[in-house]
Amino acid sequence: MSESAFTVADIGGTTLRIARYGTGTDAVTDIRRTPTEGMDRHPGASVPDLQARVVEQLTELAGRAVERHRSSALALAFAGPVTADGRVTAAPTIWGGRGEPLPLRLMLEERLGLPVVVVNDLTAAVWRYVATEGRQPFCLITVSSGIGSKVYRAGEVLLDSEGHGGELGHWTCDRSPQAPRCDCGGRGHLGGIASGRGMRAAARRAALADPAGYARSHLAQGSPDPERLDNRTLVAAIRAGDAFATAVLRGGLVHLASAITSVFTSxxxxxxxxxxxxxxxxGARYVELLTEEMQRLGCFGLSAEEIRGMVVLGEPDDDHGLIGAGRLLVARSTARQAVTAR
Structure with missing residues (x-):
């Protein structure tokens, strides 16, 4: 007898991932990736146009996957705040400006004809780590196209019904008039400064401010023109210990460290x-540099040694949202069965 399966999807600013989650094996298979039909592929398009493109893409690709997997449900991890009833209220890395709230769960259920769960991508990813982190509270932070976070405590992700909570990426950490813009349109947000996109932009600004320093760095070897610098080159230079690239990264990490110490203090x-x-x-160098900044700032009541063990790397893949979405569906199904059995 074949195991039952769910279709799981994870959509971000760059990539849409869709896979089969086996409820018996607790594993994802048939993982397929495609560029997201958002603002990365269609720069300058309006928010309504991008919303329509993304919904159409999800309907088409998830529909095919549901048929392949013979799924009984779909879970979608979405890169933006999501309400308890599955409405997307913003998607800074996918369609930029806020636009009108999108009733994505209802739209997909009507088009696909099966139960759909839509949650924030970090909310889904949290469920991948619930088992490994045990009963202790933890905060999951993603640093990719943007920055997001979610806190898991006492058996639940800390959110209100409108999806508020865990949006460290939109904390204003630079109030200067020239602060970098975030994808959401605001200035000085943590995500616009310390995300992968933010770090790439910061490296380009640093190159223009110090062309001689840039020319001596590993960055110039990989990208003589700083305007063509990409994150792959930046990451390689940081991992190689390049002083110029490391200084750029530290400039972003001081803000992320401040955000983390604030969460701890509160x-x-x-x-x-x-x-x-x-x-x-x-990789490990990121944790090392971030921890150094946290130790400089201090966490009230903790020693430097205690701070050293606060930050760890997650699993070295991009399946967090997929696995987490599957486990979340299992948890909700189990809870429904328990209620029905009473």
Whole structure:
């Protein structure tokens, strides 16, 4: 007898991932990736146009996957705040400006004809780590196209019904008039400064401000023209210990460290799991540099040694949202069955 399956999807500013989640094996298979039909592929398009493109893409590709997987449900991890009833209220890395709230769960259920769960991508990813982190509270942070976060505590992700909570990427950490713009349109947000996109932009600005320093760096070897610098070159230079690239990264990490120490000071969470393409690509060096900045700032009541163990890297893949979405569906199905059995 074949195991039952769910179709799971994870859509971000760059990539849409769709896979089969086996409820018996707790594993994802048939993983397929495609560029997201958002503003990266269609720069200058209006928010309504991009919303329509993304919904059409999800309907088409998820519909095919549901047929292949013979799924009983679909779970979508979405890169933006999502309400308890599955409405997307913003998608800075996918369609930029806020636009009108999109009832994505209802739209997909009507088009696909099966139950659909839509949650924030970090909310889904949290469920991948619930088992490994045990009962202790933890904060999951992604550093990729943008920055997002979610806190798991006492058996749940801390969110209100409108999806508010865990949006560290939109904390204003630079109030200067010339602060970098975030994808959401605001200025000085953590995500616009310390994300992968933010770090690439910061490296380009640093190159223009110090062309001689840039010319001596590993960055210039990989990209003589700083305007053509990409994150792959930046990551390689940081991993190689390049002073210029490392200084750029530190400039962003001081803000991320400040955000983390604020979370600790306000609610006492002592465990921070990092995921996302940029942070995982830099790897152990990212954790080392971030921890150094946290130690400089200090966490009230903790020693430098205690701070050293607060931040760890997540699993070295991009399946967090897919696996988490599958586990979330299993958890919700189990909860429904328990209620029905009473």
């Amino acid at each position: 609610i006492g969470v002592r465990r921070y799991v990092l995921m996302g393409g940029f942070a995982l690509a830099v």
